[in-house]
Amino acid sequence: MPDEGVRLTVNGRELEAAAGEMLIAVTDRAGIYVPRFCYHPKLSVAANCRMCLVDVAGAPKPMPACALPVTEGLEVETRSDRAIAAQRATMEFLLINHPLDCPVCDQGGECELQDLAMGFGRDISRFTEGKRAVPDPDLGPLVSTDMTRCIHCTRCIRFGEEVAGVQELGATGRSEHMEITTHVERSLKHELSGNVIDVCPVGALNNKPYRFTARAWEMSAHATVASHDCVGSALYAHVLRGRVRRIVPRENEAVNETWISDRDRFSCEGLYVEERLHKPLVRRDGRLMEVGWEEALAAAAAGLMRVAEEHGGEGLGTLVSPSATAEEGYLLRKLMSALGSANIEYRLRQRDFRSAATAADAPWLGTRFCEVESLDSLLLVGCDLRSEAPILAHRVRKAAMAGARVSYLDLAEREYLHPIGTRSVQPPRDWARALGPLAGRALKGRRRALWLGGLAVRHPAYGELLEAAAEAAAGAVLGHVTQGGNAAGLHLAGVIPGPADGNGAAGLNADRMSRVTLAGMVLMGVEPDLDCAAGAHEAIGGAGFLLALNPWVSPWLLSHADVLLPTATSLESSGTLVNGQMDWQSFAAAAPPPGMARPAWKVLRALADRLSLEGFGYADTDQVLAELRQRIERPAAASASTSHGASIDSRSLDDEEFATLELPMYSVDGLVRRSAPLQQAAAVQRAA
């Protein structure tokens, strides 16, 4: 409680609060419910719905609780006759022009208006005039509109102005002709715009791909974690009859507050697509045949054994998706080590591993997400933050709006929706040399941070850049906006080249594996033509034996894989992801994988069994995680250094080496790439 505490009385109960707090926040904390529509704890006060009118002693008329700063001695009745009469009056006005089409409205069953109408509405309407009808603007592939249902609370407008930072929706017209719309009809483009679905208290703005697929009360909600970026947003997957029907945010103030990115919300549309792999496939006489698990596992084990026997473990290479769970990564690492292979990697798009620094501790942001908001200055190096980690970009925006100096060094202008300190647009080959002088100008104040993003990691002379960044940071926090949903977790699980025990030969990193053709390759959640550095798939595809564990087929996999094992996505498997602030976030499977697909950790367990390997008898992922965490807590004997001497000088590189630094927001992994709504949204953005 701050120093200036005040005492007030609500419904006869004495409460304490900070002076100037709004009454509704105080009553919410005390568990006294005041009905509301326009109030939202994360948005500014609008006081326009008039649903939260309460009876204040001494006031001539009822006052809105959302806009009433509490003062010493305030006396409030939230359930007095006057308060209830005012609330009922507002409810009647809200309903007269509302279509009351709840039976065909997706919001039905989870609608704030419907819920409150039960408490405050009349049984029979007194309104006998014609109702208003409002045209529906087309907001693009993600958000559906039924604007006749709109109650004009303006939460969506305030979300745009205050959270997203761009006013995509606004109000036109006045009186009862006021409409919420885009001023000029166009799609919502902001990467957080799907959150208007959640802030809308009625069925006016809804989830377009999910439209008419289920009723809220039929589904079960399963807590899970987003896997597409280093934020690891908390989610609920809503499941009906064994299928994930939609994703909604789960509140976690320390991670995603109440927001999620469109990528996390709509990627689930890629789960049940035609390319989903339902049965194991094994290549016979050059053709892939559908087989049972027994046969498939036998074929996989035989293929691996053959390579190990003929070429030794060095002949085997393994690539793991940076969004695989820690348990999956750990088990695959353990399995490959048992076969004698040290060639394992999750940093699929990184090309330069030459600096010793690249293989140091697990990469993370270097700071808690909430602390980002109190930074004094931040320099983003090769980081398209809004695309790489939209929720993190929102935190940075909050810092910038509070006065932090946010600067960037990048190859193109980036549209940030907040003031920018220094924009430095340079060809990537000059970044390392530009960094020092730029950091001097950009990093000011006590709390400073320098973050390296995806473009930096994909830089052909990343080592040189990293060393320059370490030097330029000069006391500022040096952070990594890591790629995928589990970079830190996989790093800690040992999914990096080198022997598991730290002795013996160094393994091959992703760059080396993209240059030499190995006798055998194992891919987990990786589609080499899309997930790896440009051109890497040619070497990978040349492997004598190629085993892929993947939820989907792709043309490349179909033409190159010898054994394709159908696995679960992270929504369909239990597991753990470690996010950019080093939170270990474990979750259970939200839905079963379709067909014969199985969680990868179970597939690996079975495969180890076929290979007669000891120590894979886990009952669940908790046991795998416990073993992993125990190993980490021991002082790391493994110095996973794969240093190959001095770093490259970027000045010596050809132009084409720099051609593939950009990675579009909706191309980061297989699930996102298969979500039709996200691909349509990407097309809309490209067209703009």
Place this chain on the structure above:
Amino acid sequence: MDLVHVCMPPPDAERPWRLESYEGRGGYRVWRKVLAGELDAGQILETVKASGLRGRGGAGFPTGLKWSFMPGDCEQPTYLVCNSDESEPGTCHDRDILRYNPHVLIEGMALAAYAMGATVSYNYIRGEFLGEPVPRFLDALDEARAAGLIGRGLGAAGIDFELHPFVGAGAYICGEETGLLESLEGKPGKPRFKPPFPAQSGLYGRPTTVNNTQTLACVPAIVEKGAEWFKSLGPPNSAGTMIYSVSGHVERPGNYEAPLGVSFNELLEHAGGVWKGRKLKAVIPGGSSVPVLPAAIIRECTMDYDSLSEAGSALGTGAMIVMDDRTCMVSVLRRIARFYYAESCGQCTPCREGTGWLYRMLTRMLEGRAKVSDLDLLLSVANNIEGHTICALGDAAAWPVQSFLKHFRGEFEEKIRSSRPLARRKEAAYA
């Protein structure tokens, strides 16, 4: 009681809007005293406080008290905003001040701004005034600027006083002070929730005072002739004069400036009485928002704050709408309801939804599609709007309904019973 001229120029003045005419009748004497350093801000504030001047925009809030809410010694900028967005139906006195006496407004604004320590002021002028009032005011600004009465470092005292004109786009709601500030900032004119009040956080978040045109036009005379003189013009609680805009069924509609407390009957005489020799039926005494009074009651009233308030209405803007005995009160109320329905900003629920409902019910009553029990519903809806909205527009929509039903319910019932549905007549569309 005779007509007097505090805000309006004397009727015989030639081209009274010109600077030389204004100065010829003693104009800018007070402001020049200020510029010479002979009058300080505290004296002006105290005089206005003591004069009992009340806001002429409708609410009648004591002006000096409002000025004293401005934080003293605070960082600049702070603002004075003049509200010339005169849109209350029946009201046209600010228009005539801008047309015939723009310099008294400029001097009043200069004195007010100086008294409150504001160096920048705006005059928000109604969009429909583009024809005559706006050019007159702009010309007056040029004259005053050329004469060294507006600008930076003025006079021996080196006073800063900037005055920027701003022409609105014709929305009634922009006459509400916080709606006006929103509009002045370039946003849609949607009133802000108070608190914070403009004196704490007004234009661009800075301390701001918004005053009506006529209020500010009173200031030069008050400062020159003193608080006692001003007070003595009217009865207790109603100091000074008012420009009464008399409209409706009278022989000579127009603006009549008279001391507050003038009797209704006398004022009606000035306007030539009820037209065509008909009888008086009812009067809306202060612009369409205030409750209507039937002839028997208004005949007994004097036109000041207390008398009209005791009679169950309000002085409002002093715009008197006179209705003769052939007037259909249902039609009048429907026309008033249509105005509030069209002018609601749409921001808060009771007003956005309720004003249209009122209008539609009244339309049905005129078209023979209503029941007598609908009158209870009409009153209930008006009661549900009143006191539940962000700004006073909701109240302004409710009060006419309540007062018309209070005084003329019988006529409404008769109208409902006698109206026959018109074949295939469509509900009059809101244009």
